Amino acid sequence: MKLLIFADLHLDAPFTWLGRDAGRRRRQVVRDALGRIVDLAGELGVGALLCGGDLYEHDRFSADTAEFVRACFARLHPLPVYVAPGNHDWLGPQSLYRAVEWSPNVHLFASNRLAPVTLEEGLTLWGAAHLAPANTDDFLHGFRVDRGGVHLALFHGSERGGLAAQGSGKVPHAPFAAEEIAAAGLDHAFVGHYHFPRDAGRHTYPGSPVHLSFADVGERGVVIAEIGGDGGVVRERRRVSASEAHDLTVDLTGCASQQDVRDRLASAIGGLQGLVRVTLAGELGSQVDLRLGDLESRPPGIEALLVRVGDLRVAYDFASIAREPTVRGQFVRDVLDAPDLSAQRRARVLVTGLRALEGRDDLEVL
Secondary structure, three states, rough: OOEEEEOHHHHOOOOHHHHHHHHHHHHHHHHHHHHHHHHHHHHHHOOEEEEEEOEEEOOOHHHHHHHHHHHHHHHHOOOOOEEEEOOOOOOOOHHHHHHHOOOEEEEEEEOOOEEEEEEEEEEEEEOOOOOOOOOOOOOOOOHHHHHHOOEEEEEEOOOOOOOOHEEEEEEEEOEEHHHHHHHHHEEEEEEEEEOOEEOOEEEEEOOOOOOOOHHHHHOEEEEEEEEOOOEEEHHHHEOOOOOOEEEEEOOOOOOOOHHHHHHHHHHHHOOOOOEEEEEEEEEOOOOOOHHHHHHHOOOOOOEEEEEEEEEEEEEOOOHHHHHHOOOHHHHHHHHHHHOOOHHHHEEEEEHHHHHOOOOOOOOOOO
């Protein structure tokens, strides 16, 4: 049987770090991804669509979002849709899941213990739900399949070992150990929570289908899984969003004017689409009047452009200035002679002071 699995879409995520307009555009990108997921399930003729939780944001969803999700899943009828709510879309009295009259093809796992549904003869899917936003226990603890055939699981949780040790910055929810899957008699588990795609012998994290932050750049999509009669799983990943996230460092060394900086930036981001964050680095001529806000105009195809300062240095010759019989020469001598200043702190003080003495207010680039 062929299945399409996704998780961690986070409809209605605030994206406050993008600002109001770009955040609104990003929320639409997320919606578009769900539409594409549903279309892809129909195009491929999969046996079922599986969602491993965090479909939406419980504290922010609207009636509009509820109707949108209902209509998307109804479009697939009679193809079955199975949803295992996570910690962000936890199943409670006020959840989106309770506010919708679902089409007959939609099945919500509604218990915090793994419960079975039959996908086809000899193939069972076990699913469970988060019933609160936190403190959900290990779904696999004490669980054991009670029938023959091939057994799959669908839930939202944190694998504690190998993959988790790579570091995700995610708070653990429903933590489990990978070895519990086989011990429970399960052939494979499809799990939500980690936004990075992760494949292991007996479990799969599809990852978020859309980039949700610059911390998770890289390939994103959904998983197409072919389930063999022996319980083996062959996985394929498909992109479902044209919008990507790009995190670039642009070296400004040699730029002698603001226009040079603009040209260097335009060259670096040319042809990109989606979210772009640029970190400025290198050595900048001291005469350059650089203000970050002037660089963040959004070119065509770019959903949002964020520019920040990284290891960017201003090319003042402090030794030469220190020899000047001027106020700024005295300032530099005083700072160079000041005790208990780190090299980085000393450089920041020098650049800020020199620019202030020049009557400039573009002090954000240090």
